[in-house]
Amino acid sequence: MTVIMSKFKSRTFRPKVAWAAKLMSAAACIVAPAPASAHVELGALGGFQSGFVHPIIGADHLLAMLAVGIWGAQMGGRNVWTLPVTFPLIMAFGAIFGMVGLALPNVELGIALSVVVLGLAIACAWKAPEWASLVLIAVFAVFHGHAHGAVLPSAIDPASYAVGFVVATGLIHVVGIGVGLLLLRPWKGRLSQALGGLICLVGVYFAATPLIP
Amino acid sequence: MNPFSAQHAQVGVHVVYIGAILIIFAGAVSLQLLVPIEVVDYVSNGITLPVFRYGLLLSLIACGIALSGRNRPLALVLHLVTLTAATWFGLHWAEPIVLSHKRLSEIIAGYPVLAAAMSMTAGSALLVPFSARKLLLPILSLVGGLGLGLSVILESPYDGDAHWFSWAGGIGGLAIVLSSIILTDAVRQFCAGSWLTIAERILGSWLIAASLMLAALSLQQRPIEIPRLPPVSLGEDNPS
Numbered sequence: 001m002t003v004i005m006s007k008f009k010s011r012t013f014r015p016k017v018a019w020a021a022k023l024m025s026a027a028a029c030i031v032a033p034a035p036a037s038a039h040v041e042l043g044a045l046g047g048f049q050s051g052f053v054h055p056i057i058g059a060d061h062l063l064a065m066l067a068v069g070i071w072g073a074q075m076g077g078r079n080v081w082t083l084p085v086t087f088p089l090i091m092a093f094g095a096i097f098g099m100v101g102l103a104l105p106n107v108e109l110g111i112a113l114s115v116v117v118l119g120l121a122i123a124c125a126w127k128a129p130e131w132a133s134l135v136l137i138a139v140f141a142v143f144h145g146h147a148h149g150a151v152l153p154s155a156i157d158p159a160s161y162a163v164g165f166v167v168a169t170g171l172i173h174v175v176g177i178g179v180g181l182l183l184l185r186p187w188k189g190r191l192s193q194a195l196g197g198l199i200c201l202v203g204v205y206f207a208a209t210p211l212i213p
Numbered sequence: 214m215n216p217f218s219a220q221h222a223q224v225g226v227h228v229v230y231i232g233a234i235l236i237i238f239a240g241a242v243s244l245q246l247l248v249p250i251e252v253v254d255y256v257s258n259g260i261t262l263p264v265f266r267y268g269l270l271l272s273l274i275a276c277g278i279a280l281s282g283r284n285r286p287l288a289l290v291l292h293l294v295t296l297t298a299a300t301w302f303g304l305h306w307a308e309p310i311v312l313s314h315k316r317l318s319e320i321i322a323g324y325p326v327l328a329a330a331m332s333m334t335a336g337s338a339l340l341v342p343f344s345a346r347k348l349l350l351p352i353l354s355l356v357g358g359l360g361l362g363l364s365v366i367l368e369s370p371y372d373g374d375a376h377w378f379s380w381a382g383g384i385g386g387l388a389i390v391l392s393s394i395i396l397t398d399a400v401r402q403f404c405a406g407s408w409l410t411i412a413e414r415i416l417g418s419w420l421i422a423a424s425l426m427l428a429a430l431s432l433q434q435r436p437i438e439i440p441r442l443p444p445v446s447l448g449e450d451n452p453s
Contacts, residue, residue: 007411034339048267065385080411081411081414081415084415084418085340085414086418087374087416088418088419088421088422089421089422089425091422092422092423092426095426096425096426099404099426099429099430100429127405148427152430153430158430159328159427160267162264162426162427163267163268163271163423163427164421166426167267167271167419167423169419170418173415174412198444205436
């Protein structure tokens with residue numbers, strides 16, 4: 001017990017835990033008020049601001065994109081940037097599919113599954129081969145892009161809307177990388193894995209919600 | 214002491230940047246004092262135009278980031294001259310050329326096409342390795358300048374004092390590029406190289422993603438659907 005307490009009191013350990021706690025509370029504050037309000041936007045879609053908040057107010061998008069950053073940081077090496085770079089690029093193609101009206105089956109389920117799988121990958125600290133992680137990210141990015149792209153042409157200023165949601169997506173990835181790197185050391189990465197488990201559980205909830213009558 | 218050392222050249226480039234920005238602000242202040250209020254209106258609207266066109270703004274910032282850093286001072290000056298000349302061309306001579314070709318004017322008429330072209334070039338320049346970036350920078354300077362000039366002209370009002378708007382828009386865009394170069398150079402002093410490269414690549418991927426969507430949008434512009442209101446039933450006490 002004394003050893004554990006001394007670890008808590010050590011100068012190198014305590015600030016990181018405090019920061020991690022602050023970050024997790026902030027994330028909880030963002031996610032908690034709207035647990036299942038993904039894609040629910042009342043009124044006409046506007047421009048940049050509307051596009052910017054779209055990935056943030058949808059908890060499923062937010063968690064999946066955050067998970068991409070955390071997983072990349074957890075795997076380390078080139079994965080820190082290859083995953084967050086691949087996601088928006090492929091997401092753009094998904095958005096184009098949505099814009100031209102190309103139907104994609106079970107988009108919402110695909111998005112919920114992305115949260116489950118990415119959360120699980122973080123929870124298991126899966127060091128996937130680079131090609132496998134990129135393929136996985138690419139498949140899920142198509143679903144996320146489709147959901148955004150389907151509503152894009154109806155926006156008042158579609159060009160600014162598109163730029164807004166790409167920037168927000170990228171920023172969530174950057175925050176994810178930051179959180180992932182921050183949680184890499186404390187308890188040998190167990191905190192990061194716990195966060196992944198939590199993300200996975202929320203994903204299961206999203207996937208199961210449409211099935212509950 | 215060698216007066217032409219790399220360090221002196223670097224200091225010289227920074228002096229040129231700061232001088233250019235001071236001239237821009239001095240110009241803006243003197244404009245306010247010397248010219249009529251309508252002209253000040255045009256200038257203020259023009260200078261802030263690139264700030265509120267987010268695709269354009271992002272591309273200009275990326276252009277500045279791509280031009281900053283590991284370039285030789287002479288190469289940087291050449292790129293900036295190309296950018297300025299292309300902006301000048303876009304502001305003054307490109308419009309009649311575009312208007313004289315029906316098909317070209319149809320393509321260019323949409324702001325997303327220009328923003329897409331600029332974002333794609335700027336994003337590619339940031340995403341590729343530095344050796345390949347060197348080859349893309351002249352194209353980026355050209356496309357960036359032309360895109361900026363044409364974007365401003367497309368939004369320019371049609372009356373006697375409109376040239377103030379286009380001038381200010383061009384100067385505002387160039388100021389954004391210059392500020393991005395200075396800020397990136399300043400950040401580079403404090404930030405480890407690999408993290409800055411990662412940030413550049415992530416920004417590059419945003420720009421390419423945005424450009425793909427802007428290009429798709431410009432190919433598939435749908436009219437905004439305005440919901441039809443139900444017919445108004447006139448009351449009996451209102452004979453009209």
